[in-house]
Amino acid sequence: MSIRPLPVTFMNQMADVLKVMGHGYRLRIVEFLDLHGPTPAHVLLAALGGAQGLLSQHLAKLRQAQVIQAERRGKEVWYTLDTPAATTILNCMRKRQGALQ
Amino acid sequence: MSIRPLPVTFMNQMADVLKVMGHGYRLRIVEFLDLHGPTPAHVLLAALGGAQGLLSQHLAKLRQAQVIQAERRGKEVWYTLDTPAATTILNCMRKRQGALQ
DNA sequence: ACGATATATCATTATGTTACGATATGTCAA
DNA sequence: TTGACATATCGTAACATAATGATATATCGT
Numbered sequence: 001m002s003i004r005p006l007p008v009t010f011m012n013q014m015a016d017v018l019k020v021m022g023h024g025y026r027l028r029i030v031e032f033l034d035l036h037g038p039t040p041a042h043v044l045l046a047a048l049g050g051a052q053g054l055l056s057q058h059l060a061k062l063r064q065a066q067v068i069q070a071e072r073r074g075k076e077v078w079y080t081l082d083t084p085a086a087t088t089i090l091n092c093m094r095k096r097q098g099a100l101q
Numbered sequence: 102m103s104i105r106p107l108p109v110t111f112m113n114q115m116a117d118v119l120k121v122m123g124h125g126y127r128l129r130i131v132e133f134l135d136l137h138g139p140t141p142a143h144v145l146l147a148a149l150g151g152a153q154g155l156l157s158q159h160l161a162k163l164r165q166a167q168v169i170q171a172e173r174r175g176k177e178v179w180y181t182l183d184t185p186a187a188t189t190i191l192n193c194m195r196k197r198q199g200a201l202q
Numbered sequence: 203a204c205g206a207t208a209t210a211t212c213a214t215t216a217t218g219t220t221a222c223g224a225t226a227t228g229t230c231a232a
Numbered sequence: 233t234t235g236a237c238a239t240a241t242c243g244t245a246a247c248a249t250a251a252t253g254a255t256a257t258a259t260c261g262t
Contacts, residue, residue: 003136006198011132012125014194022120023220024113031112035104042238054221056240075229075238088193093115096186097107124250143208155251157210176208176259 017085020065025050026058033068033081034090040076118186121166126151127159134169134182135191141177 006014021027028048033039045055059079062068069082081087107115122128129149134140146156160180163169170183182188 003195005129005132005136006194008125008129010194010198011128015123015125015128017123018119018128018190019123022116022118022123024109024116027112027116027119028106028109031106035106040238041240045238051222052239053223053241057220060240072228072239075236077239083197085193085197089119089190092186092189092193093107093111094104096184097111141208142210146208152252153209154211154253158250161210173209173258176206178209 017065017067017083020061020067021086021089023058025054026062029055029058029062029079030067030081030086031090033079034087038071038078038080040073040078042076044079115186118166118168118184121162121168122187122190124159126155127163130156130159130163130180131168131182131187132191134180135188139172139179139181141174141179143177145180 021030025048029044032044032047041055041059044059045052048055059068059070063070066082067086069080071078071080122131126149130145133145133148142156142160145160146153149156160169160171164171167183168187170181172179172181
């Protein structure tokens with residue numbers, strides 16, 4: 001039972017997801033959501049720092065790539081991880097921590 | 102035993118790896134090496150297509166991020182996957198294929 | 203030393219990304 | 233409806249990346 005190459009279009013989709021996660025700030029957003037579950041943006045802002053507009057832009061990119069989901073609750077917008085792929089990649093990183101540095 | 106946030110410097114390193122893999126052509130290079138093992142560049146070129154100089158540039162990026170390793174054997178340069186993280190990410194993608202689309 | 207093959211690098215252009223500051227929108231409470 | 237809070241978007245400058253065509257380097261056989 002040999003492993004076949006994945007379809008090129010699928011590879012390109014996955015490349016987009018990897019690319020979006022391939023940014024320190026966004027990766028920290030993803031990690032925070034993985035550790036703490038659904039979180040409103042202002043809590044992310046307090047935890048991660050930086051300018052409000054910048055956080056919003058990064059959240060938008062993660063949303064576009066369907067890595068996270070947004071849901072408004074009153075004044076707040078709550079963000080949630082939307083793909084188990086993100087958690088899998090994080091866990092892979094956690095396992096490797098120490099081995100790479 | 103709760104999971105702690107990964108160190109920021111480590112996160113940034115991993116973000117670089119994800120970013121480098123976040124490109125369709127490079128992702129296909131990584132997949133090919135994962136499926137076929139060590140491979141000389143001209144075989145990759147025949148398999149993946151594109152301009153020779155472009156392949157070389159992408160290989161250089163993957164090398165810089167320590168995703169692959171290069172070893173000259175005579176006229177050829179053989180490339181090998183250098184981090185199990187790449188295989189883990191690929192396997193994650195394989196599991197998810199079909200679920201995303 | 204020469205030609206052929208394999209790979210890397212360079213210069214350039216086009217395009218995309220990031221961060222910043224400012225401004226706009228949405229929601230609620232008084 | 234006004235103010236306060238939460239979030240999103242816009243314009244822009246700095247910077248990074250991608251692809252192309254051309255050229256350079258490396259290795260081998262003759």
